[in-house]
Amino acid sequence: AQASFSQVFMGVAFTCGAEEEVIPFFDRGLPVEYELTRSIRVVAKTNRKKIGVLNTEAKLFGGFDFQSMRSTPPWPVVDELKKQYDVEQVSASEPIEEEYDALLIALPSSLPQKEMDHLQDYMEAGNPTLLLVDPLTIINVGLSPSEKAGANMNPFMRNQGPPPKEKGDIHALMTALGVSWNKAQIIWDQYNPHPDFAHLQPEIVFVGANNPEAFNQEHTASAGLQELVLLFPGSLRKAADSDYDFQPLVKTTPASGSLNYSQLVQRSFFGVQLVQPRFGHRPNPAAYTMAAHIKGESFPDTTNGADSDTTQTPTRVNAMVIADLDFISQQFFQIRQQAVGNLNFDNVTFFLNCMDVLVGDESFITLRKKRVRHRTLETIEEKKREFREEQLKEEQEAEAEASQALAEAQKRLSEKVAEVRQRTDLDDRTKEIMARNLQEAEQRKLDALKNKIEAKKEARIQRSKEEMEAKIRSIQSNIKVYSVFLPPLPVLGFGIFIFVRRYKREKEGAAAARRLRA
CATH class of the missing domain: 1.10.287 (Helix Hairpins)
Structure with missing residues (x-):
């Protein structure tokens, strides 16, 4: 065998004046074209958009975990956002007066009522926000909205220090946003395009492009996506009497249904644990919405005696809501980087698309969604x-x-x-x-x-x-x-046609030669 040598770029650094952008390593699954283009543009453009990340119990920036008595690192999603934006921590203990191009809120259900009110005021001023709500957080079940504040604390340390603040009314917050969300409803779906993962329970929801209604092709954030995975997600609906525009982005298949939070968890002295559902899965013919974009204006209700002649200031909302937090957990970033088992989920892509749409910069979305499109066997999928x-x-x-x-x-x-x-x-x-x-x-x-x-x-x-x-x-x-017997048939038929034609021409030529000799 002849040896050959070629240069391999393991990492790349871009500099422009005092700005520097470094890609330390090109993992197997990393989209090279997108990473290079983004790095060049980011380093050449000094005025970055500013993203705020609200401090919640999800601790996206990391922090100290009192249950395990150790520090937790920042979530990979924060590092991913820092590649393109200036990212800052935001506290809602006081009214949010700083201007941000978009605000990210993970688990708003964990906020106390005072902070929830400040968040509602911020959102109703028309500021772009991305909310990640979750009826059952796999990363820490104790953070689920159906659990009381402090449910994830070490049972032997609950009497030490001040008690945790009570959670606010998440139902009222979501209703004010124009969304009806049941914090105890978990969605399941029987659709699973991966035979190797057939053993997974249906609460791990696969969303694939084989379902024509899975992704909203009219919305920039969801158009062109191929596959998402959500873990024990929730369901979103437009709230009654809401004036805001409610655009579904991601839906389940008709072979889906819902379970109650109490059917999937078991409480004990040591905390909350997942259990197998104690009842069967009964499908609901209607598909469930798991992500939506809510925007528009709403004027205050004047039917309760308010002076209708007085000029009313409308509330403006521009928010995206995704009913799952675990879909951007560390494991999905690892799958994206290392292409584990040739899996290629669009979880990170969808999250970044939503953020780009909110900040008003959609230049990367088309490039980010650009990847090999695998065509499945439609007959088998239909039969399945x-x-x-x-x-x-x-x-x-x-x-x-x-x-x-x-x-x-x-x-x-x-x-x-x-x-x-x-x-x-x-x-x-x-x-x-x-x-x-x-x-x-x-x-x-x-x-x-x-x-x-x-x-x-x-x-x-x-x-x-x-x-x-x-x-x-x-x-x-x-x-x-x-597939074995059909492909040779055209070649075989063409060969028979050539053979018959040549045999016929040879026979005609032999007959003509005999006539000439005669």
């Missing part, structure tokens, strides 16, 4: 979608049958106990003893019946999954067979 819908129907029917059988058994138990209690030939003590004995005996039967029904239900669901997987494997096998 049909099979998933059939599987969900099977699971829903199994759940309904199990619930009906248990309800009937419980009804029979209640009737037998009531029959004993209504007997007039027995004294109260005897009736109580007989009722208790009957209840214990019937309860054992009911428990055995529950186990039997649950096992039958699980067997039916498992059989449905196996049938779906078998059908998908059959389709894949057929496509493989077609």
Whole structure:
């Protein structure tokens, strides 16, 4: 083998006057063209946009974690923003008077009411804001809005120091923003285009371009995206009587539904832990919105006795809301840099697009979204979608049958106990003893019946999954067979055509030669 040598750039530094921009290392998954273009422009343009990051319990700038008694580093998203913007920490303990091109708020539900009021005043002045709300934060379940303030603290240190401030009314804040958001509703979706990740629970939501309504193609921030992953996200809707324009950016497939926060967590002395859902997944035909852009004006309501002749100052809003925080956690930045398993999610791209739209600088968006577009097998995807819908129907029917059988058994138990209690030939003590004995005996039967029904239900669901997987494997096998035998057919047909043509011409030539000799 012949050896060859070539220069490899491991990192690049750009300088322009006193400005310097350094890319220390080109990781495998790093978009080189985008990084180079951004670095050149940033270093050549000294007037950067200014981004504010509000101080919340999410601690995007890092801080001291009292639960683990150690310091936490800044989130990678802060370093990513610093490559393009001037980034500053912002406190809402006092009214926010500093001017920012955009304000980032992660977990506004963790703010005390006073800080939440200051944030609302800032947003209603028309200042661009990006809110990351989350019904269940995987990075720290104790930060979820359904938990009380300080739920993530070390249980042995709760009596030390001042108590944490109570959380504010996040529902009122979101309603003022024109958004209806249930802080205890977690969205799930059966869509999963990665066979290697088939074991993941549906609360890890994959959003793919194979669903035509997944991304809003009319909005700059979401148009052209290929795939997002959100972890236990929430759902957003336009609030009733809101005058603001509500534009959905990211949606689930119709094979999706919701669970309550209490179905997915378990509280104990040592904190909050995730558990497997105790109930089945029942789909809702309507798709859920997980990210939206809200903007416009709203005039105060004058129906409550206010003077309608007085000039009313409208409130202006320009905000984007994403119902998940974990989608910009460290693991997704690592996947983006290292291209782990050839995965290429648009989580970081979507976040930066939203920030660019808010600050009014969309020059990088087209370049950022530029990457190889992989075309999937549409027939298989369509069949998978049909099979998933059939599987969900099977699971829903199994759940309904199990619930009906248990309800009937419980009804029979209640009737037998009531029959004993209504007997007039027995004294109260005897009736109580007989009722208790009957209840214990019937309860054992009911428990055995529950186990039997649950096992039958699980067997039916498992059989449905196996049938779906078998059908998908059959389709894949057929496509493989077609891919082997169909491509040679045109060549074979063309070869037969040439052979017949040459044979015919040779035969005609031989006949002509015989006539000449004759």
